Amino acid sequence: MWHIAKRELYDNLNSLRFALATVLLLALMLTNAVVHLREHPVRMQKYRDAATESLNTLTSRTDLYDLAQKGPEKLYKKPSLLHFCADGGDSLLPAFTHAASHFRGGELKSFWRMTYPSATPNLKNIDPDATKIDWAFVIGYVLSLIALLFTFDAISGEREHGTLRLMLANPIPRHTVLIGKFLGAFISVNIPFVIAVLMNLLVISTSSAVHLDASEWGRLGIIIGIAMLYLSLFLVLGLLVSARVRQSAVSLVVLLLIWVSFVVFMPNTLASIASRFSPARSYDAFQEDRRQTRRAILEVYYPQLDETDDPSKRMVISGEYVTEDATQDGRVREAFLSERISQVSQARTITRISPVAIAQHLLEVFAGTGLARHLQFVENVQLYAREYHEFIADTERSDPESPHIIGVRDGMSKKKVSPESIPIFEDTLSLSKDFNAAAMDLLLLTLFVIVLLAGAYLAFVRVEV
Amino acid sequence: MITTLIGRELLNNLMTFRFAAAVFITLLLVVANTVVLIEDYEQRLESYNASVKTHHQEIREKQTYSAGEVEVDRPPNPLSIFNVGLDKRLGNEVWISHNYVPTLWEARMNASDNPYLNILSSIDIVFIFEVVLSLMALLFAYDALAGEREHGTLRLVLTHPIRRGHILLAKYISAMLCLLVPLLLSLLFAMILLTATTSISLGADDFLRIGGVVLTSIAYLSVFYLIGLLISAVTQRTGTALMLAMFVWGALVLVYPNLILAAIRSSDIPQAKAVSAFNQIKQVWDEFDRERKQYLATDDFPGEDPTFNIDGIGFFYEYFPKDPLTLLYFYYSMMTFGELDEKFEREVPHAQNYFQFLIPSTIKAAERAWLIRKQALEDTLVRKSNMKRTLLKLSPVGMYDTATQAWAGTDLKGVRDFFDAVRQYRQTLIDYLDSKNAFASRKWFAADEGAVDWSTLPAFSFKKSGVETNAKRALPDLLLLLMLSVSLFMLISLVFIKSEV
Numbered sequence: 001m002w003h004i005a006k007r008e009l010y011d012n013l014n015s016l017r018f019a020l021a022t023v024l025l026l027a028l029m030l031t032n033a034v035v036h037l038r039e040h041p042v043r044m045q046k047y048r049d050a051a052t053e054s055l056n057t058l059t060s061r062t063d064l065y066d067l068a069q070k071g072p073e074k075l076y077k078k079p080s081l082l083h084f085c086a087d088g089g090d091s092l093l094p095a096f097t098h099a100a101s102h103f104r105g106g107e108l109k110s111f112w113r114m115t116y117p118s119a120t121p122n123l124k125n126i127d128p129d130a131t132k133i134d135w136a137f138v139i140g141y142v143l144s145l146i147a148l149l150f151t152f153d154a155i156s157g158e159r160e161h162g163t164l165r166l167m168l169a170n171p172i173p174r175h176t177v178l179i180g181k182f183l184g185a186f187i188s189v190n191i192p193f194v195i196a197v198l199m200n201l202l203v204i205s206t207s208s209a210v211h212l213d214a215s216e217w218g219r220l221g222i223i224i225g226i227a228m229l230y231l232s233l234f235l236v237l238g239l240l241v242s243a244r245v246r247q248s249a250v251s252l253v254v255l256l257l258i259w260v261s262f263v264v265f266m267p268n269t270l271a272s273i274a275s276r277f278s279p280a281r282s283y284d285a286f287q288e289d290r291r292q293t294r295r296a297i298l299e300v301y302y303p304q305l306d307e308t309d310d311p312s313k314r315m316v317i318s319g320e321y322v323t324e325d326a327t328q329d330g331r332v333r334e335a336f337l338s339e340r341i342s343q344v345s346q347a348r349t350i351t352r353i354s355p356v357a358i359a360q361h362l363l364e365v366f367a368g369t370g371l372a373r374h375l376q377f378v379e380n381v382q383l384y385a386r387e388y389h390e391f392i393a394d395t396e397r398s399d400p401e402s403p404h405i406i407g408v409r410d411g412m413s414k415k416k417v418s419p420e421s422i423p424i425f426e427d428t429l430s431l432s433k434d435f436n437a438a439a440m441d442l443l444l445l446t447l448f449v450i451v452l453l454a455g456a457y458l459a460f461v462r463v464e465v
Numbered sequence: 466m467i468t469t470l471i472g473r474e475l476l477n478n479l480m481t482f483r484f485a486a487a488v489f490i491t492l493l494l495v496v497a498n499t500v501v502l503i504e505d506y507e508q509r510l511e512s513y514n515a516s517v518k519t520h521h522q523e524i525r526e527k528q529t530y531s532a533g534e535v536e537v538d539r540p541p542n543p544l545s546i547f548n549v550g551l552d553k554r555l556g557n558e559v560w561i562s563h564n565y566v567p568t569l570w571e572a573r574m575n576a577s578d579n580p581y582l583n584i585l586s587s588i589d590i591v592f593i594f595e596v597v598l599s600l601m602a603l604l605f606a607y608d609a610l611a612g613e614r615e616h617g618t619l620r621l622v623l624t625h626p627i628r629r630g631h632i633l634l635a636k637y638i639s640a641m642l643c644l645l646v647p648l649l650l651s652l653l654f655a656m657i658l659l660t661a662t663t664s665i666s667l668g669a670d671d672f673l674r675i676g677g678v679v680l681t682s683i684a685y686l687s688v689f690y691l692i693g694l695l696i697s698a699v700t701q702r703t704g705t706a707l708m709l710a711m712f713v714w715g716a717l718v719l720v721y722p723n724l725i726l727a728a729i730r731s732s733d734i735p736q737a738k739a740v741s742a743f744n745q746i747k748q749v750w751d752e753f754d755r756e757r758k759q760y761l762a763t764d765d766f767p768g769e770d771p772t773f774n775i776d777g778i779g780f781f782y783e784y785f786p787k788d789p790l791t792l793l794y795f796y797y798s799m800m801t802f803g804e805l806d807e808k809f810e811r812e813v814p815h816a817q818n819y820f821q822f823l824i825p826s827t828i829k830a831a832e833r834a835w836l837i838r839k840q841a842l843e844d845t846l847v848r849k850s851n852m853k854r855t856l857l858k859l860s861p862v863g864m865y866d867t868a869t870q871a872w873a874g875t876d877l878k879g880v881r882d883f884f885d886a887v888r889q890y891r892q893t894l895i896d897y898l899d900s901k902n903a904f905a906s907r908k909w910f911a912a913d914e915g916a917v918d919w920s921t922l923p924a925f926s927f928k929k930s931g932v933e934t935n936a937k938r939a940l941p942d943l944l945l946l947l948m949l950s951v952s953l954f955m956l957i958s959l960v961f962i963k964s965e966v
Contacts, residue, residue: 020712132723269494
């Protein structure tokens with residue numbers, strides 16, 4: 001088996017395709033590194049400035065009522081250090097959430113609720129469209145194409161030249177030949193790929209602007225592993241078709257057609273079609289829902305307020321009203337957000353028929369970009385919002401002199417709040433959560449490889465030499 | 466003789482698996498995507514119509530001239546189905562005011578769609594041709610010469626008294642005829658779908674534009690076929706030819722366009738030219754502001770209060786909006802009151818005089834600033850993005866994309882046509898207000914003696930530029946493609962004539 005792999009490898013190393021693949025991959029990966037080094041510091045600076053400003057505003061407040069009414073300001077999504085692995089359309093996703101409180105006339109101010117502004121597209125950009133050159137592009141499109149170009153004639157070519165008959169005249173089982181061929185192709189595609197990846201990482205890690213620590217290197221390792229799994233898929237596909245088809249030329253045509261439809265078109269077209277099935281409500285409908293919800297709450301509490309003149313009772317009712325208004329409005333907003341996100345998630349789920357979409361999802365998850373990352377950010381925000389509410393309630397409870405009516409200025413503790421005690425938002429990423437998000441895709445990708453491998457084996461065993 | 470050759474080649478090509486596959490896959494992709502694209506267009510049209518209606522009502526509810534700011538919507542282009550270009554990406558709602566001259570950089574986006582859907586990319590018909598048909602063209606070409614040489618049939622053919630050029634021509638013509646089948650067949654289906662959609666009404670001009678797209682597609686196919694033929698002519702073995710052809714395809718279609726755009730720095734920092742233009746624009750407005758303050762200081766009304774102490778139900782504000790990146794800077798003020806208390810009656814003539822002075826001088830300053838800004842925008846933002854477009858044209862994909870965008874009217878120039886119309890409309894509006902003597906009128910800021918009658922307000926209409934304009938914009942790239950074809954053909958002839966069989 002090793003003998004076959006070695007022969008295959010030597011064959012490939014001297015070939016034109018090996019040289020061309022190396023050049024292509026190197027050019028792409030170096031561009032990727034250079035662009036990342038140029039853009040990443042800017043992106044980080046922007047994030048740091050915005051997050052610091054928001055945090056400073058928050059910690060400058062010392063009045064508990066202010067803190068409870070205005071909320072934790074804007075919360076920003078931390079840009080990923082591994083942005084160069086997968087762009088994930090991050091510029092098309094919102095970068096922050098906003099704790100907004102609407103102004104109500106008079107003494108009564110409405111309390112904050114988390115709002116989820118949508119990303120503002122850059123309308124000032126008049127440049128032509130381009131796909132981002134990230135690892136996901138290099139692996140998803142270019143590497144898969146190269147894999148097919150390395151394997152399309154692996155079996156059919158030998159059969160055409162008659163060398164397959166020669167090889168099988170030796171006492172070698174057919175599956176050994178198949179695995180030998182696979183290994184040979186796998187190693188020969190991996191050589192240019194690994195060289196390109198190493199050059200890319202070398203450029204990125206030598207720069208002082210980007211620091212990758214152990215967890216990032218671990219993620220990079222996983223990403224490279226996924227790339228190799230994905231690469232195997234296309235190598236096996238190439239072997240399968242090459243075993244089934246008599247002529248190499250036809251084999252390549254079949255492979256290219258499969259590649260074009262599954263890699264280039266399937267994800268886009270399927271996602272577009274699928275996103276029509278479960279449309280989210282329109283923005284206007286959502287606003288109408290909000291208005292009705294808030295009016296309903298108003299209609300419950302205002303008559304109660306009118307009934308009584310007792311200031312302490314009025315305070316209790318006002319507090320309840322303000323709290324209820326913020327909670328219910330926040331709930332409607334969250335529901336709308338999850339509607340919108342589930343529309344996109346559903347569309348993306350259907351694209352899993354295409355391996356490139358699976359690889360893209362996996363790379364995004366482990367690079368900490370894209371939709372999966374955004375969902376984790378939203379989850380972090382919601383956790384933090386709960387923590388913040390608890391902090392307000394705890395601080396309130398710890399003051400024995402206060403009447404404990406959250407929602408009105410006079411009902412709340414007048415004690416100064418120390419800036420250190422205010423909880424700070426941390427947008428953390430956890431690898432175990434990422435694995436949970438990726439499990440399905442990993443399984444699917446592995447299954448794809450296994451099924452194709454079995455297919456290739458069957459096809460090759462039955463082949464007439 | 467040449468017809469025999471063509472016939473032979475045609476038969477050879479038509480019987481192949483790759484031909485059937487090309488037809489099938491192109492048809493499938495085009496039909497599936499056209500359905501999606503039409504639906505998307507309809508959605509955008511619906512949102513456009515709703516927005517037009519809202520804006521139409523909104524302006525009629527405004528009580529004073531000062532508050533009556535018109536908003537104009539950019540209709541979606543039905544030909545964006547062929548090449549979406551910038552049609553979907555740039556703002557489609559622009560606010561018109563006498564205070565500034567609007568450009569596409571001030572336009573906002575009005576979309577009813579779920580914004581999270583933006584992470585899913587969409588494709589148009591030209592993209593399908595760009596990828597699939599170029600691949601097919603190479604697959605038809607790679608063994609045209611190398612294969613015959615390998616099989617020895619080339620020698621056989623050349624024993625007949627045929628000129629080598631004729632062999633090439635026959636191969637070219639027959640392959641192009643074969644490649645036209647998937648192109649035209651899929652376009653036919655797309656056209657059937659298009660014409661069956663009631664919301665899309667295509668005029669004669671539009672069909673000519675689509676004809677332009679088809680013509681450009683043919684030129685594009687021809688370039689890729691000839692690239693393949695050239696590879697086939699210079700290589701000895703089909704295996705090598707195929708490998709080379711595939712890598713050339715990957716480099717030209719997949720890698721180069723994205724690589725070159727990624728490599729060019731696109732910074733947020735304005736260039737020196739833009740900074741100086743911005744300062745000039747600021748000076749214009751500073752001068753305007755000085756004059757304005759001087760007027761306020763010297764008029765009959767004591768003090769420099771631009772509201773003349775008038776207050777009521779309504780609002781007043783003034784500020785200088787700015788954006789150094791797009792060189793935007795102007796003075797914006799609005800004063801509008803629904804009702805005026807009797808006690809302000811004394812101040813009303815002062816305010817009237819002030820606005821009679823202020824509005825014309827604002828318009829004048831806006832014009833002066835626009836002259837500077839127009840040139841500077843051309844020199845900085847537009848030139849930079851055009852440079853990127855030029856670099857893209859080093860690959861035939863870039864030429865094809867630019868030319869088809871020009872035909873469809875979704876290129877930068879096509880979108881800017883709309884904003885030219887918007888600027889013209891702004892002038893019409895100013896003339897209209899002037900003819901109504903609105904600037905000096907009490908209704909400019911107060912509606913206590915009746916609201917403004919907007920029924921005679923001139924309506925905005927945007928007519929797409931004629932097909933000859935599209936042709937003029939598309940021709941350079943179409944010619945480039947054709948010239949590339951011709952020179953490739955000549956190159957192949959040279960190589961082929963000199964080659965040993």
